Amino acid sequence: MAAGALVLVGAAVVAGLLLIDEDGESTSGRVKETGPGIGWAEGITPAWMSGHMGLDIPATAKSAQAAYEGTSRFDTGILTFTLTRAEAETYLSEHPPQGKWLEPIEAQAGAPVHDFTHLGLPEPESFKKGIRYGSVCPGSPKATKSPEPSGAPDMPYGMEDGYDTSDERCVSLYAHEYTPQRTRIYLRAHFEPGISPLPSAPSSSPPAG
Secondary structure, three states: OHHHHHHHHHHHHHHHHHHHHOOOOOOOOOOOOOOOOOEEOOOOOHHHHHHHHOOOOOOOOEEEEEEEEEOOOOEEEEEEEEEEHHHHHHHHHHOOOOOOOEOOOOOOOOOOOOOHHHHOOOOHHHOOOOEEEEEEOOOOOOOOEOOOOOOOOOEOOOEOOOEOHHHHOOEEEEEEOOOOOEEEEEEEEEEOOOOOOOOOOOOOOOOOO
């Protein structure tokens, strides 16, 4: 009996590892840790993440991907897509930052290392050339500065002054001109844990009828 139990436990562990290894570049990911609200959520689509952030995805965008990670401190939503250089300039003009677009002086120490990597992409903080970034607050003419960031990491590249995202729902926007013709838009936002219901995970059962 004891040997049989050990075999079952081992099989369950292997199955869990295989589930983690199945993540692909275009998926929203699967929960990697135990416990409710912890890890990468299932069923996250670019359209859902766009609505959650309050920032649109242009109809001409390509390679849209999104993911949402829950932690005990705060949740992180990420969204990315590509545009032509001209389309990107229009998008940036329609979604101006609080202040002005900034360019990195040097790579930020302690930058996130697993957010967009989860989607098979480099982190935007890793780029030193061809990158602009800023804090975009949809629907708000001004962001409310707070003495300290509200539970979320500091803005990248030495932006010491954080913005209170609890009410303004500010989003970190990065635009990387990765080829002479195209620009990749990276969007990252932090939310209070459980700030809104997540979409239901896609069912594996075939539709009835």
